[in-house]
Amino acid sequence: xxxxxxxxxxxxxxxxxxxxxxxxxxxxxxxxxxxxxxxxxxxxxxxxxxxxxxxxxxxxxxxxxxxxxxxxxxxxxxxxxxxxxxxxxxxxxxxxxxxxxxxxxxxxxxxxxxxxxxxxxxxxxxxxxxxxxxxxxxxxxxxxxxxxxxxxxxxxxxxxxxxxxxxxxxxxxxxxxxxxxxxxxxxxxxxxxxxxxxxxxxxxxxxxxxxxxxxxxxxxxxxxxxxxxxxxxxxxxxxxxxxxxxxxxxxxxxxxxxxxxxxxxxxxxxxxxxxxxxxxxxxxxxxxxxxxxxxxxxxxxxxxxxxxxxxxxxxxxxxxxxxxxxxxxxxxxxxxxxxxxxxxxxx
Ligand code: NCD
Ligand code: ZN
Numbered sequence: 001x002x003x004x005x006x007x008x009x010x011x012x013x014x015x016x017x018x019x020x021x022x023x024x025x026x027x028x029x030x031x032x033x034x035x036x037x038x039x040x041x042x043x044x045x046x047x048x049x050x051x052x053x054x055x056x057x058x059x060x061x062x063x064x065x066x067x068x069x070x071x072x073x074x075x076x077x078x079x080x081x082x083x084x085x086x087x088x089x090x091x092x093x094x095x096x097x098x099x100x101x102x103x104x105x106x107x108x109x110x111x112x113x114x115x116x117x118x119x120x121x122x123x124x125x126x127x128x129x130x131x132x133x134x135x136x137x138x139x140x141x142x143x144x145x146x147x148x149x150x151x152x153x154x155x156x157x158x159x160x161x162x163x164x165x166x167x168x169x170x171x172x173x174x175x176x177x178x179x180x181x182x183x184x185x186x187x188x189x190x191x192x193x194x195x196x197x198x199x200x201x202x203x204x205x206x207x208x209x210x211x212x213x214x215x216x217x218x219x220x221x222x223x224x225x226x227x228x229x230x231x232x233x234x235x236x237x238x239x240x241x242x243x244x245x246x247x248x249x250x251x252x253x254x255x256x257x258x259x260x261x262x263x264x265x266x267x268x269x270x271x272x273x274x275x276x277x278x279x280x281x282x283x284x285x286x287x288x289x290x291x292x293x294x295x296x297x298x299x300x301x302x303x304x305x306x307x308x309x310x311x312x313x314x315x316x317x318x319x320x321x322x323x324x325x326x327x328x329x330x331x332x333x334x335x336x337x338x339x340x341x342x343x344x345x346x347x
Contacts, residue, residue, distance in 0.1 A: 001316040002314065002315050002316070003279070003288060003291070003313065003314045003315075004311050004312070004313045004314075005291060005292035005295060005311065005312060005314070006296035006307050006308055006312075007031075007032070007296060007308035007309075007312045008031065008033070008247060008275060008295035008296040008308075008312065009032055009033055009034040009247070009299050009300055009305075009308065010031075010032045010034075010035040010036070010247060010251070010271075011035070011036045011174070011246055011247060011299040011302075011303075012036055012038065012133075012174075012176050012177060012197045012199075012248025012250050013028060013035040013036060013038060013248070013250070013271070014038045014040065014250070014251060014252040014253065014267065015028070015035075015037060015058065016041070016253060017041050017054065017057065018328065020253065020255075020328040021057065021061060022061040022328075023325065023327050023328055023332075024251075024253050024269070024271055024325070024332070025061050026062065026063075026066075027271040027272045027274075027325075028068070028251070028271045028274070029062050029066045030066075030345070030347055031274055031275050031312065031345050032274070032275075033067065033068065033069065033308035033310065034069045034070070034071050034305070035070060035071065036095065036096065036133070036248070036303075037054070037055075037070045037071065037073060038098060039051065039054075039073045039074055039075040040075060040098070040100065040106060040107040040108065041054070041107065042107050043110070044075035044077070044107065044110050045073070045074060045075055046074055046075050046077060046080065046084075046110075047074065047084060048074070048084065048087040048088060048091055051073070051093075051094045052072070052091075052093060052094070055070050055072050058070045067310065069093075071093065071094075071095045071096075071303070072093055072094045072095065073096045073097060073098045073133060074088060074094065074096075074097045074098070075098055075111075076098060076099045076100075076111075076112055076118060076121070076132075077110050077111070077112065078113055078114075078117045078118065080097070080118065081121075082120060082121055082124045085097070085124040085125055085130055086128070088130050089128035089130050095131065096130060096131040096132065096174070096303075097121075097130065097131075097133065098133045098135070099112055099115075099118075099133065099134045099135060100112070100135045101135065101137060101139060101156070101160075103139055104137045104139060104152075105137070105222040105266060106222075106252070106254075106265060106266055106267060108135070115160055115163075115164065119167070122164075122168055122171060123168070125171060125172075126168045126170050126171040129170075129172055130172070131173065131174055131302070131303070132171055132172065132173050133173075133174045133176055134161070134174065135177075136153050136156040136157065136161065136176065136178070136183065136223075137152035137153055137155075137156050137222065137223055138152050138155040138156040138159050139152065141155060141159065142159055150207070150224065150226060152223065153178070153180050153182070154182045154183075157182055157183065157186050161175070161186060162186075165190050165191070169191065170193060171193065172193045172194075172302070173190075173193065173194045173195070174195050174196065174197060174302070175187060175194065175196040175197075176196070176197050176248060177197055177198070177223060177248060178196045178202070178237075179202050179225070179226050179230060179234070180226055180233070181229060181230050181233035183196060184196075184233045184234065184236070184245075187237070187244050187245065188242075188244075192244075194244065195243075195244040195245065195246060195298070195302050196237075196244065196245055196246075197245075197246060197248025197250070197299075198234055198237065198238045198245055198246075198247070198248065199221075199248065199249055199250045199268075199270070200249060200270050200274065200277035200278055200281065200335070201219070201221060201225065201250075201268050201270065202225065202226075202230075202231065202234050203234055203235055203238060203277075203281040204231075204277065204280070204281060205219065205231065206226065206227055206228040206230070207226055208228075209225060210224070210225060217259045217260055217261070217264040218259060218268065218333050218337070219268070220259075220264060220266055220267075220268075221250065221252065221266050221267050222266040222267075224266075235281065235285055238278075238281070238282075238290075238294055239282055239285045239287035239290050239294070240290070241293055243293065243297075243298040243302075245298070246295075246298040246299035246302065247278060247294055247295045247299060249270050249271060249274045250267075250270075251268070251271040252266070252267030252268060252269065253267065253271075253332045254267050254332065255327050255328075255331065255332060256324065256327075256330060256332065256333050259333065268335050269325075269332050269333070269334050269335060270334070270335040272321065272322075272325060272335075273321060273336065273341055275295065275312070275314065275343075275345055276314070276341050276342075276343040276344060276345060277335070277336075277341075278291060278294070278295060279314050279342075279343040280341070280342060280343060282294075283342075283343075296308065312345060312346075313346040314343050314344070314345055314346070315343065315344050317343070317344040318340050318341065318342055318344075319340070319341055319344050320338070320339070320340055320341075321334055321335075321338060322334065322337065322338075323337050323338050324337065
């Protein structure tokens with residue numbers, strides 16, 4: 001069996017920097033025409049100038065014949081200036097700002113401490129239609145009490161997102177890597193200008209995967225996997241043909257030693273077989289005909305981009321995922337390491 005679709009875009013990707021980035025970037029460039037590159041380096045990417053320099057480093061790591069365009073983002077901080085937003089608005093390659101609540105995830109210490117501190121910047125983003133990409137997890141409730149790790153997305157929706165869309169009804173928002181039924185409902189209830197990305201792991205697993213037979217660090221990411229009912233709601237959303245849900249892998253490589261550790265990092269590396277994971281999910285949902293919209297059309301539309309002009313072919317052709325891939329001077333354990341995949345992108 002074969003399936004040809006317009007070349008997809010990965011609308012949420014971490015590639016790190018330096019030799020680590022050089023190890024992983026070819027995986028994404030082999031399958032995707034473009035990718036939204038997350039800015040959570042250490043220190044974070046906060047200016048257009050820094051984002052364009054990072055983009056050059058990514059392009060320099062690829063063979064010259066590879067047709068791949070990194071789409072850059074800036075890390076929103078309490079001190080982001082309106083003048084920087086205006087630069088983004090006219091930039092060809094810098095597309096959006098990423099909101100990380102301070103402390104929510106990997107390298108998020110520079111994140112926004114109180115959304116009201118960035119209202120001025122959000123006003124300008126709304127005016128210029130610069131998208132806000134949101135890591136939607138709240139660490140505390142309105143009384144300052146800590147929120148359970150499984151409830152942080154729902155808390156963020158109630159505490160931050162509903163007030164945000166009321167105050168900025170025309171702001172373009174991507175609710176990144178959604179993990180709950182409540183997030184699906186929020187996107188469905190919000191306007192045309194609010195979309196969401198969905199990762200392969202949240203479509204393929206529920207939270208039991210993290211604990212099956214022992215603790216499994218390679219199933220740990222943020223937002224954390226949730227209950228089965230949430231997984232099913234995400235599958236429904238992704239395969240519905242609703243253009244407000246599109247592909248974003250959140251592929252987030254960490255070295256083997258930083259994952260298999262007494263305090264393991266959050267993040268799943270899925271770039272080596274990203275489209276194959278989604279194809280499995282869509283096939284099992286009897287919705288392979290909806291894969292192209294989700295993977296290749298809706299994201300581009302949201303960002304105001306043309307669809308890619310190449311096509312890509314997926315074949316039903318079993319193959320084995322390697323146990324490890326190089327990752328700078330270390331290795332990264334890929335999602336489904338050592339397992340058999342049913343689909344293969346024809347390269
Ligand atoms: C991401 C990372 O490692 O950069 N980790 C993750 O679990 N998704 C950060 C993020 O997107 O939250
Ligand atoms: Zn991410």
